[in-house]
Amino acid sequence: MSMTNKSSIQSCAEFGSSVLLDINDGDRMTFARLHSTSTLKIGNTKCTLEALVGQPFGAVFEMQSERNSSKLVRMPNPENVKKLVNYAPTYANSNQHSARSDLVNWITDVNGRNEKRQQIETDQDSEDVKDRDNRALVDDNKAQTLSSDDIDRMKRDGASGKEIIDALVANSASFETKTAFSQEKYMKKKQKKYAPRVLLRRPSARSICEAYFVKDPRKIGFCRMDTLALMMSLANVGPNSDILVLESLGGLITAAVTERLGGHGSICSTYYTTKRPPIDMVRLLNLDDATALSVLRAPLEKLVAARQSALRSKDQNGVGVAEREALAQALSTLEEPKNSTIGQNATDAVVNDSPSMAVEALSTETPVTESMDVDKETTNIISPAQNTTDGVVEDSQIKDMEAPSTEMSVKQNMDLDQKTSHSLPAEDREEDACELGDKEANPTAVGEGKASKGPRPGNEATSADIFKWANQGFSSLLVAAPELDAWTVVKQLIPLLSSSSPFVIYSPYQQPLAECMFQLQKNNMAIALQLTEPWCREYQVLPLRSHPHMQMSATGGFTLSGIRITNCV
Amino acid sequence: MIWPLLEDTIRKGDKLIQDGDLLIVYESHKQMKAVTVSKGGEFQNRYGLFAHNDWIGKPFGSKVTGKKGGFVHLLAPSPQLWTLVLTHRTQILYIMDISFVLAYLEVRPGCVVMESGTGSGSLTTALARAAAPTGHIYSFDFHEQRAEAARKDFERIGLSNFITVTVRDTQGEGFPEEFANEVDAVFLDLPQPWLVIPSVAKSLRADSPVCSFSPCMEQVQRTCEALTTTEFRDLRTFEVLVRTYETHEEYFGTDIGLDIVNNEIEDATLHTPGSSPPHKRLCPTEMKTTSAEEKTTSNKSEVSGKDNWMKKGPKKGRGRGEQPQGSKCSIVARPEAEAKGHTGYLTFARRAV
Numbered sequence: 001m002s003m004t005n006k007s008s009i010q011s012c013a014e015f016g017s018s019v020l021l022d023i024n025d026g027d028r029m030t031f032a033r034l035h036s037t038s039t040l041k042i043g044n045t046k047c048t049l050e051a052l053v054g055q056p057f058g059a060v061f062e063m064q065s066e067r068n069s070s071k072l073v074r075m076p077n078p079e080n081v082k083k084l085v086n087y088a089p090t091y092a093n094s095n096q097h098s099a100r101s102d103l104v105n106w107i108t109d110v111n112g113r114n115e116k117r118q119q120i121e122t123d124q125d126s127e128d129v130k131d132r133d134n135r136a137l138v139d140d141n142k143a144q145t146l147s148s149d150d151i152d153r154m155k156r157d158g159a160s161g162k163e164i165i166d167a168l169v170a171n172s173a174s175f176e177t178k179t180a181f182s183q184e185k186y187m188k189k190k191q192k193k194y195a196p197r198v199l200l201r202r203p204s205a206r207s208i209c210e211a212y213f214v215k216d217p218r219k220i221g222f223c224r225m226d227t228l229a230l231m232m233s234l235a236n237v238g239p240n241s242d243i244l245v246l247e248s249l250g251g252l253i254t255a256a257v258t259e260r261l262g263g264h265g266s267i268c269s270t271y272y273t274t275k276r277p278p279i280d281m282v283r284l285l286n287l288d289d290a291t292a293l294s295v296l297r298a299p300l301e302k303l304v305a306a307r308q309s310a311l312r313s314k315d316q317n318g319v320g321v322a323e324r325e326a327l328a329q330a331l332s333t334l335e336e337p338k339n340s341t342i343g344q345n346a347t348d349a350v351v352n353d354s355p356s357m358a359v360e361a362l363s364t365e366t367p368v369t370e371s372m373d374v375d376k377e378t379t380n381i382i383s384p385a386q387n388t389t390d391g392v393v394e395d396s397q398i399k400d401m402e403a404p405s406t407e408m409s410v411k412q413n414m415d416l417d418q419k420t421s422h423s424l425p426a427e428d429r430e431e432d433a434c435e436l437g438d439k440e441a442n443p444t445a446v447g448e449g450k451a452s453k454g455p456r457p458g459n460e461a462t463s464a465d466i467f468k469w470a471n472q473g474f475s476s477l478l479v480a481a482p483e484l485d486a487w488t489v490v491k492q493l494i495p496l497l498s499s500s501s502p503f504v505i506y507s508p509y510q511q512p513l514a515e516c517m518f519q520l521q522k523n524n525m526a527i528a529l530q531l532t533e534p535w536c537r538e539y540q541v542l543p544l545r546s547h548p549h550m551q552m553s554a555t556g557g558f559t560l561s562g563i564r565i566t567n568c569v
Numbered sequence: 570m571i572w573p574l575l576e577d578t579i580r581k582g583d584k585l586i587q588d589g590d591l592l593i594v595y596e597s598h599k600q601m602k603a604v605t606v607s608k609g610g611e612f613q614n615r616y617g618l619f620a621h622n623d624w625i626g627k628p629f630g631s632k633v634t635g636k637k638g639g640f641v642h643l644l645a646p647s648p649q650l651w652t653l654v655l656t657h658r659t660q661i662l663y664i665m666d667i668s669f670v671l672a673y674l675e676v677r678p679g680c681v682v683m684e685s686g687t688g689s690g691s692l693t694t695a696l697a698r699a700a701a702p703t704g705h706i707y708s709f710d711f712h713e714q715r716a717e718a719a720r721k722d723f724e725r726i727g728l729s730n731f732i733t734v735t736v737r738d739t740q741g742e743g744f745p746e747e748f749a750n751e752v753d754a755v756f757l758d759l760p761q762p763w764l765v766i767p768s769v770a771k772s773l774r775a776d777s778p779v780c781s782f783s784p785c786m787e788q789v790q791r792t793c794e795a796l797t798t799t800e801f802r803d804l805r806t807f808e809v810l811v812r813t814y815e816t817h818e819e820y821f822g823t824d825i826g827l828d829i830v831n832n833e834i835e836d837a838t839l840h841t842p843g844s845s846p847p848h849k850r851l852c853p854t855e856m857k858t859t860s861a862e863e864k865t866t867s868n869k870s871e872v873s874g875k876d877n878w879m880k881k882g883p884k885k886g887r888g889r890g891e892q893p894q895g896s897k898c899s900i901v902a903r904p905e906a907e908a909k910g911h912t913g914y915l916t917f918a919r920r921a922v
Contacts, residue, residue, distance in 0.1 A: 236648070
């Protein structure tokens with residue numbers, strides 16, 4: 001059986017790829033897109049991301065500064081994995097070195113472990129370490145004799161990060177008196193400042209979720225990565241499915257579903273407003289063409305109307321008779337919207353594939369705030385690059401976030417799609433659009449190369465797609481729109497599912513889901529209903545230092561899951 | 570087989586039950602059973618006797634009644650449902666661990682995944698569903714009978730094309746040589762996983778993850794120690810659990826026998842719809858009184874009635890849908906009394922580049 005990798009997981013970062021930069025061992029995570037003008041700023045130093053192009057994911061780079069410029073230099077394995085512990089032996093006396101290696105050198109034999117422990121205690125070398133503690137250490141900031149001016153001068157003279165760290169250790173009065181652990185901690189801290197490391201990571205749904213959860217949880221509705229994972233399982237997300245997603249989390253759910261489908265099947269990321277909410281996070285996944293094309297969008301009204309007519313015709317005529325006619329009829333009877341709001345292209349959609357929609361197609365309980373039109377840019381269903389009304393194109397701000405505030409958004413690099421020679425209408429752009437560190441460069445240069453190749457995910461669904469979904473029903477539903485009343489949404493959307501299909505609703509709040517669950521029970525719409533709250537805790541596992549992390553997330557949201565049942569017997 | 574994994578088994582629309590299908594008979598939240606449909610077959614439970622012939626031709630998700638009048642629902646299988654109905658030959662993983670592992674290992678169609686041991690096949694099922702149709706799961710177990718039982722299960726649930734179970738003592742021998750640098754993800758559920766770590770390092774592609782599941786912290790520590798080599802990075806250990814809630818209507822008394830009412834305190838009013846920003850949640854405590862009355866009550870108004878240690882409101886004067894005097898009604902959610910406690914720690918690492 002062939003074992004070639006067919007998973008289309010990209011192993012190297014290419015030009016135009018989205019990447020996740022892990023700076024200083026998880027201290028800071030930031031997304032970036034590899035353009036020739038992309039830059040990264042750590043502290044006061046800036047450098048280009050050129051060195052990352054063509055490099056494998058998992059490669060580690062060190063930011064090395066010389067004179068006025070900095071660059072990212074690849075650290076070869078095993079250097080890149082070596083713990084910083086190995087820096088210290090240069091300075092530490094041999095006693096400390098052997099003590100530390102004893103400490104970390106566990107044997108796997110159960111009996112041997114006790115022996116080893118005794119050995120540590122009796123080893124005369126380790127007596128120094130054993131006796132060391134911080135009782136005499138006074139924190140008066142006088143231990144380091146080098147001043148910041150001295151260090152600046154060293155930098156100007158072209159000293160490398162390592163040289164600066166060496167100098168700091170040599171000039172520290174208290175270094176020698178510290179325990180091995182403490183020295184290690186000190187070295188690590190200096191390393192992070194003077195020779196920062198950048199790990200090139202491939203974005204995945206899990207890592208995207210985690211990065212946002214730390215930096216800007218509000219944007220993803222406080223959905224934690226274990227909750228996201230749970231939703232995938234509860235909704236039975238997998239290949240050869242047709243999945244309906246209604247979300248306002250920037251595309252997080254759509255991204256996770258897309259990753260699990262791998263292009264086998266279809267995803268409909270639906271929306272209920274005139275301006276489609278962005279699902280930019282999907283683009284962070286560096287999808288191949290087939291997978292990108294499997295991500296479609298359609299307005300909720302259309303889906304519901306189509307489904308209603310398909311079900312009606314099934315009732316009347318048995319299974320699957322004249323459904324296409326019924327659907328075409330349903331679509332054409334949707335009238336002009338009654339209350340057009342300003343700025344909408346009410347009459348533009350003359351193409352018979354996508355008529356504008358009538359307000360009455362909605363059930364009376366659905367909150368309709370504006371009439372919905374099909375934007376003219378999205379009527380052409382064939383061309384893949386027509387995604388101009390993707391809502392908000394976000395621009396990234398990779399700036400120094402040494403003291404990250406939770407308010408700061410992690411945004412993507414501005415990516416003006418080379419294929420769309422017409423730019424987005426002004427109102428679709430985020431107001432604070434600005435390129436990071438690129439003020440000199442012109443990011444709109446069309447001839448820049450393949451910054452974004454292939455079709456973008458999120459094309460508007462064709463009427464053939466909608467017909468298929470209406471006729472077959474979706475195989476799974478995921479809702480993550482905390483701004484909406486869960487029951488109102490679910491009541492309308494569950495009929496879009498085929499029988500025995502699972503659904504999951506996410507909310508950062510428990511009560512709305514409880515009420516929704518109650519309604520679902522009373523109306524006999526679903527079984528296997530479960531209101532779940534996931535819990536997740538990370539542990540530090542180190543010799544003699546294993547314990548749960550000091551910080552922990554208190555909440556990752558709630559999920560309500562169930563399985564749709566047929567009402568007819 | 571209704572798993573939509575092979576092109577010819579994908580059924581469009583409402584899937585209809587056919588002879589030979591595996592389905593899940595859902596009696597209640599805590600009572601489910603896997604049944605393979607056969608012409609002329611019968612299924613019996615406390616709700617009565619059910620003829621399989623009555624099931625054939627109906628869509629999955631249908632409610633069917635037995636000869637005595639009781640009913641059950643017939644559901645299409647999924648990895649999650651299978652986990653709840655499979656025969657336990659060993660301790661198994663449940664949805665929380667399974668879902669976290671799948672997400673962290675980034676299992677997706679086309680992946681080649683290795684697993685040891687197979688156990689009862691709970692995780693294996695989920696892995697196969699995720700890696701299909703172009704990927705494959707290579708599962709190893711040192712117990713011959715259990716490996717065979719697992720193969721039979723995978724045959725029954727229609728996943729045998731995607732799973733290869735091999736009898737092998739991975740702790741003693743490691744993974745087979747031919748897997749060197751071919752594997753996208755490895756999962757270990759072994760008593761001494763540290764023994765297999767060098768072999769895992771050989772098998773994994775660069776930057777690919779491994780997960781080791783161990784109940785005891787000592788095992789975790791040793792495994793981490795084995796992983797602390799130049800071949801692995803990003804060691805992280807987690808514990809994941811779930812808490813489930815049951816919901817019901819609850820009446821809260823407002824009559825505490827006081828005739829004198831303190832008029833100085835006015836109840837704060839909730840925002841009425843339309844007057845507040847959409848993102849502010851409304852708390853419909855007072856509003857629920859009418860909806861509680863108008864809905865028809867069903868037999869079970871709780872999802873799981875087993876642990877109902879709390880009485881459901883004052884009995885006096887309470888008929889169907891009627892609200893007792895001097896009380897207000899709310900929907901309440903309460904954590905279920907029983908919870909799954911510790912299963913194991915999940916340790917992840919990535920093969921260094």
